[in-house]
Amino acid sequence: MAYDNVCGERQTLLVVANRLPASAKRTGEHSWSLEMSPGGKFDLLVEKDAVSKSLAEMKCIPVFLNEVFDQYYNGYSNGILWPILHHMGLPQEYDHDTIKTFETQYDAYKKANRMFLDVIKENYKDGDIVWCQDYHLMFLPQYLKEYNNKIKVGWFLHSPFPSSEIYKTLPSRSELLRSVLAADLISFHTYDFARHFVNTCTRILGVEGTHEGVVYQGRVTRVVVLPMGIYPNRFIKTCKLPEVIQQMNELKDRFSGKKVILGVDRLDMIKGIPQKYLGFEKFLDENPNWRDKIVLVQIAVPTRNEVPEYQKLKNQVHRLVGRINGRFGSVSSLPIHHMDCSVDSNYLCALYAISDVMLVTSLRDGLNLVSHEFVACQEAKRGVLILSEFAGAGQSLGAGALLVNPWNVTEVSSAIKKALNMPYEERETRHRVNFKYVKTHSAEKWGFDFLSELNDAFDESELQIRKIPHELPQQDVIQRYSLSNNRLIILGFYGTLTEPRNSLSKEMDLKLNPELKETLKALCNDPKTTVVVLSRSGKNILDKNFGEYKIWLAAENGMFLKHTTEEWVTNMPQNMNLDWVDGLKTSLVWNYEYADVEFGRAQARDLLQYLWAGPISNASAEVVRGKYSVEVHAIGVTKEPEIGHILGEIVHKKAMTTPIDYVFCSGYFLEKDEDIYTFFESEILSPKLSHETRSKSSSSNHSLEKKVSLNVLDLKQENYFSTAIGQARTKARYVVDSSHNVVNLLHKLAVANTTTTSVKKPNV
Numbered sequence: 001m002a003y004d005n006v007c008g009e010r011q012t013l014l015v016v017a018n019r020l021p022a023s024a025k026r027t028g029e030h031s032w033s034l035e036m037s038p039g040g041k042f043d044l045l046v047e048k049d050a051v052s053k054s055l056a057e058m059k060c061i062p063v064f065l066n067e068v069f070d071q072y073y074n075g076y077s078n079g080i081l082w083p084i085l086h087h088m089g090l091p092q093e094y095d096h097d098t099i100k101t102f103e104t105q106y107d108a109y110k111k112a113n114r115m116f117l118d119v120i121k122e123n124y125k126d127g128d129i130v131w132c133q134d135y136h137l138m139f140l141p142q143y144l145k146e147y148n149n150k151i152k153v154g155w156f157l158h159s160p161f162p163s164s165e166i167y168k169t170l171p172s173r174s175e176l177l178r179s180v181l182a183a184d185l186i187s188f189h190t191y192d193f194a195r196h197f198v199n200t201c202t203r204i205l206g207v208e209g210t211h212e213g214v215v216y217q218g219r220v221t222r223v224v225v226l227p228m229g230i231y232p233n234r235f236i237k238t239c240k241l242p243e244v245i246q247q248m249n250e251l252k253d254r255f256s257g258k259k260v261i262l263g264v265d266r267l268d269m270i271k272g273i274p275q276k277y278l279g280f281e282k283f284l285d286e287n288p289n290w291r292d293k294i295v296l297v298q299i300a301v302p303t304r305n306e307v308p309e310y311q312k313l314k315n316q317v318h319r320l321v322g323r324i325n326g327r328f329g330s331v332s333s334l335p336i337h338h339m340d341c342s343v344d345s346n347y348l349c350a351l352y353a354i355s356d357v358m359l360v361t362s363l364r365d366g367l368n369l370v371s372h373e374f375v376a377c378q379e380a381k382r383g384v385l386i387l388s389e390f391a392g393a394g395q396s397l398g399a400g401a402l403l404v405n406p407w408n409v410t411e412v413s414s415a416i417k418k419a420l421n422m423p424y425e426e427r428e429t430r431h432r433v434n435f436k437y438v439k440t441h442s443a444e445k446w447g448f449d450f451l452s453e454l455n456d457a458f459d460e461s462e463l464q465i466r467k468i469p470h471e472l473p474q475q476d477v478i479q480r481y482s483l484s485n486n487r488l489i490i491l492g493f494y495g496t497l498t499e500p501r502n503s504l505s506k507e508m509d510l511k512l513n514p515e516l517k518e519t520l521k522a523l524c525n526d527p528k529t530t531v532v533v534l535s536r537s538g539k540n541i542l543d544k545n546f547g548e549y550k551i552w553l554a555a556e557n558g559m560f561l562k563h564t565t566e567e568w569v570t571n572m573p574q575n576m577n578l579d580w581v582d583g584l585k586t587s588l589v590w591n592y593e594y595a596d597v598e599f600g601r602a603q604a605r606d607l608l609q610y611l612w613a614g615p616i617s618n619a620s621a622e623v624v625r626g627k628y629s630v631e632v633h634a635i636g637v638t639k640e641p642e643i644g645h646i647l648g649e650i651v652h653k654k655a656m657t658t659p660i661d662y663v664f665c666s667g668y669f670l671e672k673d674e675d676i677y678t679f680f681e682s683e684i685l686s687p688k689l690s691h692e693t694r695s696k697s698s699s700s701n702h703s704l705e706k707k708v709s710l711n712v713l714d715l716k717q718e719n720y721f722s723t724a725i726g727q728a729r730t731k732a733r734y735v736v737d738s739s740h741n742v743v744n745l746l747h748k749l750a751v752a753n754t755t756t757t758s759v760k761k762p763n764v
């Protein structure tokens with residue numbers, strides 16, 4: 001399909017969906033005619049060529065799923081994903097047979113997604129947009145991006161997205177999330193579904209959720225709320241067609257003297273048809289005067305008949321209809337007209353138009369287009385919409401509708417009574433509100449908004465990708481290290497040299513990664529190498545972990561400095577005001593890494609508010625929000641200004657005679673502490689420390705100025721390796737995925753220059 005984007009450019013859009021918008025009917029030996037589809041699957045595997053040819057005229061391309069279909073569609077999509085997405089929980093594995101297990105269905109699902117990919121590959125041209133629809137195609141975004149990273153990929157979920165508590169029971173939970181996150185744009189019908197999705201990503205994948213979306217693999221996957229709509233004018237026009245007016249008149253005659261309540265749903269557990277009947281039964285029970293003046297017409301469109309749960313539902317519903325009609329019916333009238341069939345679109349419009357009340361009792365529903373269609377057809381009648389608060393449409397049509405909790409039978413019964421007795425003025429007001437919404441939030445607008453968001457998200461993500469620092473060139477780092485004469489290695493502690501975090505052990509004490517012991521020793525013992533640990537941690541923690549190495553320690557972001565063989569010296573600016581905290585500290589950190597993310601964030605918000613407005617609000621302290629922490633520091637405590645002082649001190653203490661010609665600097669630093677990376681960049685551009693530097697040293701708490709006459713730094717562009725760990729947005733030149741990479745590299749550096757010391761290779 002071709003469409004013009006906001007810039008007036010023509011773009012080809014490939015809409016990929018599990019269901020074609022057409023149903024095929026045989027018209028001759030090798031010919032088929034196609035009609036717009038109300039539902040009903042497309043399983044014409046014979047005569048593929050004839051079907052494809054007819055579909056091509058409608059600009060549709062079929063994907064023939066053959067033997068994969070049953071396990072992909074009835075199995076994984078509708079037997080597993082559908083109930084999970086609709087808060088109904090997983091079916092028990094022991095209900096399945098051995099041929100159709102969770103695993104086989106999952107494999108079929110992936111295979112089917114690949115088959116969609118294969119057809120896209122045959123048709124895709126550079127610049128095309130691929131819009132993946134719904135839960136049937138959750139692997140497609142990843143497959144598409146693996147095939148070609150430049151494809152613009154969007155994914156829209158038509159069903160709800162559940163709370164993380166439900167979603168996390170799904171065995172393949174992470175793979176599916178990761179895959180859809182490969183898309184450039186992800187969209188849902190409602191804010192609640194989007195919020196559930198972002199929370200689920202945070203809780204299950206541990207990734208960051210922002211107001212824009214989810215930060216994943218170095219970029220933000222945009223998440224937006226775009227409720228779908230209908231083509232309102234089609235419905236308005238249909239209601240004016242002579243044959244539809246004729247059908248309306250027939251229906252009016254048929255139900256003359258009675259109020260008509262209408263239900264139109266697929267016969268699906270999520271539609272709450274039994275709950276609807278129970279509410280109606282209660283209404284009839286409690287309002288005998290209405291019994292022969294009312295009829296409930298229910299179109300129950302057959303769906304997913306091969307899934308066992310749907311077969312059970314049909315029997316249950318039929319039993320209920322029998323019971324209610326048996327209780328309240330008479331020779332001349334039956335309260336429920338239940339039909340297991342679909343009806344054509346004209347007749348459906350006639351039904352919508354003549355009904356007094358539309359009753360939607362979905363237990364969970366992505367949107368519910370039927371409620372929009374009813375509103376569009378009610379310009380003459382101003383009927384009342386009773387709408388489940390659990391349908392996505394409840395959030396948009398709730399203003400004009402009577403919202404109900406379908407599980408509350410009494411509430412449904414009362415809403416029916418209220419709707420039947422509602423005065424015209426109120427019906428008019430409610431209808432106006434909803435009609436305006438349906439008119440303005442059309443399917444065209446939905447499609448247009450989605451595509452413009454997608455184009456926008458793609459351009460932004462391209463920019464982000466361009467800004468992503470390069471992967472660390474390990475060989476180069478090692479080679480240049482070997483060739484240099486005076487190297488400086490600056491390392492963070494937490495998240496860099498600490499033991500890798502294990503979700504099962506919630507160790508609070510920061511401990512040096514044992515894999516590093518030999519490696520650090522070798523590096524620290526090398527006369528051509530100076531190793532500095534620059535950390536937010538306090539003196540005690542650094543002493544405890546690094547006491548045995550010949551290493552430089554800079555505690556509290558460089559406020560205190562020592563060589564392990566000596567005493568701590570204060571590296572603090574003289575005028576620093578620490579009245580707000582006891583004299584031994586320059587910073588305080590409250591960490592919620594091991595708490596529930598949401599609870600931790602809520603507590604952090606409270607703490608931040610208290611710190612900004614409470615007793616230290618006027619102190620010379622700054623409050624910083626870390627990834628999982630709230631931190632308070634004396635003003636001016638960042639790594640950048642300190643590093644100059646630290647360097648001067650080290651050069652002086654070591655009595656260096658050769659300038660530093662190689663710097664490797666890596667850490668899991670807070671954004672504001674990343675200035676350490678730029679400090680060296682500015683030294684490379686305009687060396688300030690190269691001829692003479694002033695170092696402040698205060699061994700006994702008073703500051704004394706020393707002149708260091710030496711070329712402290714003689715750093716060339718190519719010998720500087722600033723490396724952030726696992727951070728997408730960073731001031732560092734390079735990134736690595738995790739501290740494993742840094743540990744591994746340190747080992748190689750140690751080996752690279754060790755001829756005499758033997759270093760055991762760590763298991764990384």
Ligand SMILES: O=P(O)(O)OC[C@H]1O[C@H](O[C@H]2O[C@H](CO)[C@@H](O)[C@H](O)[C@H]2O)[C@H](O)[C@@H](O)[C@@H]1O
Nearest residue numbers: 019039040134158159228303365366367368369
């Ligand atoms: O194709 P079927 O298996 O027969 O099912 C029909 C469709 O059901 C679901 O519809 C959802 O999409 C609607 C439009 O966004 C929304 O209003 C409704 O609440 C959802 O249930 C399903 O998501 C579709 O893929 C199916 O084709």
Ligand SMILES: O=c1ccn([C@@H]2O[C@H](COP(=O)(O)OP(=O)(O)O)[C@@H](O)[C@H]2O)c(=O)[nH]1
Nearest residue numbers: 038264266299301341342343367368369370
């Ligand atoms: O006999 C019928 C009954 C319903 N529909 C259409 O099926 C769709 C149902 O969409 P909805 O969002 O209400 O629920 P879903 O079935 O997608 O879960 C609506 O567009 C209806 O017009 C139809 O074409 N023929």
